[in-house]
Amino acid sequence: MTPEPAPAHHNKQPRSAAQTGVHWLALQWRGWTASEGERLIFVAKCMAAAFTALWLAFRLGLDSPNTAMTTTFILALPSSGMVLEKAFYRMLGTVVGCAAALLFVALFPQQAPLLFLALALWTGVCTCGAAMYRNQQSYSFVLAGYTACMIGIPSLDHPTAVFNLAVTRLTEVGLGIIVASVVHDALFPRHANRQVMVTVQARYQRFLTFCGEVMEQRLAPAEVELNHLRFAADIAALESGRAAAFFEAAHSRAHTRQLHAFNHAFMTALTTFYTLHRLTHRLHAAGISPVVAMIEPLDSMLAAALRAELAPGAPAPDWRRVQADLAAGIAAARAALGSVERPVRIDFDTAVELLERFARDMAAFVALYHGLAQQRKMQVSDPLAYHPKTPPGLVLASGVRAASALLAGAAIWYWLDWPYLGNALVMTSIFSALASSSPKPLLLIKGVLIGFVLGAPLAFLTEFWWVIRADDYPQLVLAALPIFALGCYLMTDPRRAAIGVGLTLFGAQVVAPLNQMHYDGEAFLSTELALISGILLPFAIFSVILPEHTMGQKDHVASALWREALGAAKAPLFRLKHRFDNRVRDLLNQLNAAAGPMPNEEARAVVRQGLTLLELGHSVIEMRQLIDASAPSPARAALALCVRQLAAYFRSPDQRHGAAVLSAVLDAGPHVRAALAEEPSPTRKLRLQTALTDLHSIYTSLLDQMPAAPLGEPDHAA
Amino acid sequence: MPREIAVFGVLLPAILPLFLASLLIQGALDWVLGLAGVYRRVWHPALVRLCLLVCIFAALIGAYYQ
Numbered sequence: 001m002t003p004e005p006a007p008a009h010h011n012k013q014p015r016s017a018a019q020t021g022v023h024w025l026a027l028q029w030r031g032w033t034a035s036e037g038e039r040l041i042f043v044a045k046c047m048a049a050a051f052t053a054l055w056l057a058f059r060l061g062l063d064s065p066n067t068a069m070t071t072t073f074i075l076a077l078p079s080s081g082m083v084l085e086k087a088f089y090r091m092l093g094t095v096v097g098c099a100a101a102l103l104f105v106a107l108f109p110q111q112a113p114l115l116f117l118a119l120a121l122w123t124g125v126c127t128c129g130a131a132m133y134r135n136q137q138s139y140s141f142v143l144a145g146y147t148a149c150m151i152g153i154p155s156l157d158h159p160t161a162v163f164n165l166a167v168t169r170l171t172e173v174g175l176g177i178i179v180a181s182v183v184h185d186a187l188f189p190r191h192a193n194r195q196v197m198v199t200v201q202a203r204y205q206r207f208l209t210f211c212g213e214v215m216e217q218r219l220a221p222a223e224v225e226l227n228h229l230r231f232a233a234d235i236a237a238l239e240s241g242r243a244a245a246f247f248e249a250a251h252s253r254a255h256t257r258q259l260h261a262f263n264h265a266f267m268t269a270l271t272t273f274y275t276l277h278r279l280t281h282r283l284h285a286a287g288i289s290p291v292v293a294m295i296e297p298l299d300s301m302l303a304a305a306l307r308a309e310l311a312p313g314a315p316a317p318d319w320r321r322v323q324a325d326l327a328a329g330i331a332a333a334r335a336a337l338g339s340v341e342r343p344v345r346i347d348f349d350t351a352v353e354l355l356e357r358f359a360r361d362m363a364a365f366v367a368l369y370h371g372l373a374q375q376r377k378m379q380v381s382d383p384l385a386y387h388p389k390t391p392p393g394l395v396l397a398s399g400v401r402a403a404s405a406l407l408a409g410a411a412i413w414y415w416l417d418w419p420y421l422g423n424a425l426v427m428t429s430i431f432s433a434l435a436s437s438s439p440k441p442l443l444l445i446k447g448v449l450i451g452f453v454l455g456a457p458l459a460f461l462t463e464f465w466w467v468i469r470a471d472d473y474p475q476l477v478l479a480a481l482p483i484f485a486l487g488c489y490l491m492t493d494p495r496r497a498a499i500g501v502g503l504t505l506f507g508a509q510v511v512a513p514l515n516q517m518h519y520d521g522e523a524f525l526s527t528e529l530a531l532i533s534g535i536l537l538p539f540a541i542f543s544v545i546l547p548e549h550t551m552g553q554k555d556h557v558a559s560a561l562w563r564e565a566l567g568a569a570k571a572p573l574f575r576l577k578h579r580f581d582n583r584v585r586d587l588l589n590q591l592n593a594a595a596g597p598m599p600n601e602e603a604r605a606v607v608r609q610g611l612t613l614l615e616l617g618h619s620v621i622e623m624r625q626l627i628d629a630s631a632p633s634p635a636r637a638a639l640a641l642c643v644r645q646l647a648a649y650f651r652s653p654d655q656r657h658g659a660a661v662l663s664a665v666l667d668a669g670p671h672v673r674a675a676l677a678e679e680p681s682p683t684r685k686l687r688l689q690t691a692l693t694d695l696h697s698i699y700t701s702l703l704d705q706m707p708a709a710p711l712g713e714p715d716h717a718a
Numbered sequence: 719m720p721r722e723i724a725v726f727g728v729l730l731p732a733i734l735p736l737f738l739a740s741l742l743i744q745g746a747l748d749w750v751l752g753l754a755g756v757y758r759r760v761w762h763p764a765l766v767r768l769c770l771l772v773c774i775f776a777a778l779i780g781a782y783y784q
Contacts, residue, residue, distance in 0.1 A: 080764060167730075185764040249763035252752040375758070 039492040041188050046076045046488040049183040050508075051477050053176050058473070062175070063168045070508040071176025073501075075184070076488060081192030082136075083184040084247035087177040089140035094173045096140075097147025098166040104152050109159035116410040119152050124403030127433045131398040131551070134388045134586075135240045142433040149406065149429040153422055185248075192245040193255075197372070199238050200262065204369045207231070207266065208306045211362075214277050215303040217284075224277065225607045229599065231270060232588035235263055239386040255372075260385060262368045267581045269361035275615050275697055276354040282700055283347060290340065291347045294333045298355055301329055302362075309366060316370070319363035326359050350696045353689060384575060389583035390551070390590070391560035397549035398436035405432035405541040409534070420526045423509070424534030432538040439552045439594035444498050445539045451487070451502020452535055456528045458483050458503075459510045467511065468519055483507045506531060552594025557587050558606045561613050562650055568617035569647035573628060577621045584614050612701050619694035620646055626691050630684075635675035638668035639691065646698070658702055665699045733779060740775040747774075 015023070049072040057065035075090070077083050100122055108114040126145030130138040151169060155162035210227050213219050219227070242259045245251045280299070283292050305322045330352045337348060370376070409428040413421040431448060435441035466479030484507055490500030510527055549556070561584065568580045588610050595603040623639050630636050645664040649657040672695065676688040722729040747770060757763040 182768060186762075186768055189762075189764050249748070249752070249757045249767040252755070252757075253749070254753075 038190075039489065042076075042078065042492055043485055043488045045183055045187055046073065046491075047481060047485060048187065049076070049180045050484060051481075052183065053179040055473060056175060056179065057172065060175075062172055063164075064172060065514065066508055067169065067172035068176040068179070070505065071173050072180040072183075073484075073488070073504040073508055075177065075180040076491060076504075077184075078190060078492075079192040079195060079244060080185040080189040081244035081246070081248040081251070084181055085136045085244045086139065087181045088247065089136040090143055090173065091177055093140040093143025094147050094170060096144040098151060098170055100144065100148040101151035101155075102162060102166055104148065105155055105159050105162040110157065112156055112410075112414065115152060115156060116407065119149055120403040120406045120410075122148050123406050123429055123433065124399040127402035127436050128395050128399035130433060130437050131390050131395045132388070134236070135243055138437050142430075142437070145402065145433050146426065146429045150426050153425055191248055191250060192241055193248050193251045196238065196241040196245050196259065199234070199241055200259075200369065200372055203231075203234050203238065203266065204366075205310060206234075207270070207365075208310050211273055212303045212306045212310075214273075215299045215306075221281070222604065225604055225611070226599070228270070228274065228611055229588060229592045229595075229607050231266075232585045233592040235267065235386075235585050236589040238263055258368065258372055262365075262372060263386065264384060264578065264581075265361065265365040265368050267585060269358065269365045271581065271614055271618055272354065272358045272361050274611055275618075276351075276358050278615065278701065278704075279347075279351055279354060279697070282704070283351070289344060289347065290337065291344055291351060294337055294348060295351050295355070298326060298329050298333065298352070301326060302355065302359060306362075316366075319359070319366060323356070323359050323363060326356065330356070346696060349689075350693050353693045357690075384578045386586075387579050387582040388586045389560065389564070391556040391587070393556050393559075394549050394551060394553065397546045401436060401541055401545050402429070402432045404545060405429070405538050408541065409537050412537075418526075418530070420523075420530035421533075422530075423527060424530040424537070427531055427534030428537045431535055432541060435538060435542060437551060439550060439590065441542045441550055442539065445535065445542060447496070447498020448502035448505075449532070449535050449539060451490075451499040451504075452506045452532050454499065455483070455487075455503045455506035455510075456532065458486075459507050459528065460524065462507070462511050463524060464519065464521070480507075480511055483511060502535075550594065552590035552592075554591060554595070554603050554606045557591045558609060560587055561606070561610045562653065565613040565617045565620075566647060566650040569620045569624070569643055569650055573621070573624055576624075577618065580617050580621065581614075584610060584617070612705065615701055616646070616698060619698050622694050623691055626687050629687070633671075633675060635668070635671040635688075638664070638671040642668050642695070642698070649702075653705075658705065661702055662699065665695050665702075669695055732782075736778045736782060737775060740771060740778050743774050744771045 050069050053068040053072045054065050057068040062068065071090070075083050075086050077086060104115060104118045104122070108118060123145040126141045126148075130141035130145075132138075133141065147169065151162060151165045155165055210219075214224060238259065242256060246256055280292075280295065283289055283295070302322070305317050305319070308317045333352070334348070337345075340348075406425070406429050409421075409425045413425055431445055435444050438444045462480060462483050467476060470476040470479045484504055487500045487502075487504030487507060490496045490503060493500075506528075509531060510524065564580060564583050564587070568576065571579075588607065591603060591606060591610075592599070599607070620643055624643055627636055627639050627643070642661070642664045645657070645661045649661050651657075669692070672688055672692055676685060676692070679685045679688060720732055723732050723735075724730075744767070748767065751757060757766070760766050
């Protein structure tokens with residue numbers, strides 16, 4: 001939210017003081033509306049939603065109006081698409097949670113230990129589910145878990161009341177959802193759809209610039225890794241933006257398909273580019289090779305095309321022309337290379353094959369971008385949704401934590417026999433579930449805790465100074481407005497968002513008026529204390545139970561990456577490449593979220609590892625596709641052996657297995673070459689050529705991995 | 719026409735199923751309008767959508783309580 005830069009004025013005549021003043025005012029106004037104005041509009045929308053929901057709840061005579069109000073605060077998100085998305089998933093989670101609570105209370109009426117065990121198990125399972133998904137889908141799991149607690153725990157002693165409780169909860173949440181969606185969607189909406197387009201454009205520019213810079217060797221390897229990490233985060237961000245925009249009116253299904261295709265094309269181009277970049281890097285490192293000199297003009301041909309693509313105003317280059325030029329350039333280079341030794345020839349073949357592939361991927365990517373930017377409808381052949389992936393250790397850990405938080409809270413409640421702790425328990429279950437999908441759970445809980453502690457005196461003052469004097473609804477709104485407005489204002493600042501959430505939730509729990517107000521200082525203070533202790537418990541649990549098992553923890557990400565690579569060599573082939581690509585990027589994205597803007601050396605090592613495994617995995621999948629499509633032959637058998645050895649290497653990456661892969665690759669080379677020479681059909685020729693490239697890239701990246709490995713003669717693929 | 723319907727002994731307003739039905743109809747209409755690109759031509763798509771929902775809901779209630 002930075003103020004826009006001042007438009008440059010180069011008027012020749014000097015302007016009068018008044019003109020300058022007006023100009024300055026206009027500038028200030030524009031800067032203010034872009035930053036503070038946006039935030040104040042957001043606060044106004046939140047307040048409108050909250051007090052409308054509260055009024056309607058009173059008017060309809062619902063049992064606990066503050067639930068409706070709380071819902072509007074929970075749904076207070078910056079763009080209308082996000083609000084609608086969260087509303088949808090909140091409703092879903094509430095329905096499932098209510099059903100679960102009814103089931104548990106019906107199964108174990110007035111049997112506290114059994115009921116708590118069942119609730120703990122349910123919360124644990126739901127939290128596991130939440131850790132496996134991203135965005136608001138994950139929230140829906142969290143909600144299903146804690147709604148069951150919210151309904152099950154109060155009806156422990158009165159099982160007959162459970163149905164009423166469930167219906168009330170459903171009604172109030174429904175009311176809150178409707179009001180919040182209408183307010184955020186209809187009043188000064190900020191559209192996620194537009195933000196998605198901004199992301200798409202930024203991505204396109206950054207990727208093209210990045211490729212150009214790498215091709216002209218202007219980036220250090222460390223910077224390249226960082227860029228790949230950022231791109232992984234970008235992919236996930238675009239996906240979450242798309243998921244939110246999906247619920248907006250201006251967003252069409254065709255748009256969704258195009259965005260999926262765009263993300264997919266981007267990943268493909270990125271992987272190809274990484275492989276290409278690694279190869280060039282190796283060639284440069286190896287010293288003077290005629291290949292480097294041959295490749296350089298081709299590289300700069302592509303870099304020039306990328307620059308032309310980015311140049312403002314200039315007509316976009318025709319990528320079919322670029323591809324044709326590249327093919328001509330390659331033919332000329334091949335002729336110029338003449339007859340050379342085999343290793344050089346192989347390096348050259350691989351490099352040009354990768355260059356052609358990159359040009360092809362890039363053409364597809366650019367075409368998709370232009371389709372999106374000009375809002376052209378395109379027929380996207382096979383758009384596939386994004387697949388998230390969380391390391392299973394982390395999924396289990398979050399489930400265990402949520403379940404044990406609930407059990408510990410229940411034990412304390414049972415033992416102390418303090419009635420207000422029921423509230424505390426609900427808070428415990430909410431935040432132990434919510435925090436588990438955050439990369440820094442302790443930071444989140446700490447923020448909310450600060451909000452709670454800050455809210456305690458404020459809420460007390462609000463309640464006993466102002467609310468107590470309110471005679472009718474407008475006065476009540478005036479009395480309660482400051483504390484909620486402050487909370488919502490804090491929510492607009494990303495660094496203090498957790499504090500704002502804590503403050504508003506706390507206020508909604510204790511200040512929000514009931515149908516029959518009774519002002520009881522002691523009860524008020526007890527509730528405040530209980531709520532705060534309810535948030536202290538998850539804080540303790542998160543710092544004690546498996547504190548290292550948080551989202552994006554690098555060791556877990558590293559081992560999950562190896563498992564994904566093994567999956568690439570073993571899992572059924574159907575849509576495997578897409579799934580593999582998505583999951584690896586998702587893991588890198590989690591790593592990025594946890595490591596922050598400046599990842600340390602260990603995190604970078606994991607990124608390097610992930611990128612290498614991405615390269616290896618792609619090669620393996622391509623080889624497996626070829627194996628699947630060909631009749632039994634020596635080449636096929638040799639390739640199958642390679643895949644098997646690689647799978648063994650992925651399972652236990654050590655010297656011995658690495659060496660076995662290397663020798664299998666060396667064996668496979670001649671067979672594939674022979675098959676290539678005899679192959680009549682051009683399409684299969686292309687695939688065999690691809691397989692050769694894959695063999696070469698597997699061989700070289702394994703050599704990079706094991707510098708001490710016995711170096712065979714590199715004329716493997718001959 | 720009953721104003722309330724009993725679900726396991728809890729009385730729910732009869733317009734609740736009507737509301738759910740209007741949400742479904744609205745969803746279908748949304749899909750068609752999105753496909754036709756109508757939303758890209760209007761000033762405030764969200765408001766149009768909301769108004770459509772209100773119209774559908776009101777029409778259903780009107781038809782039901784005639």
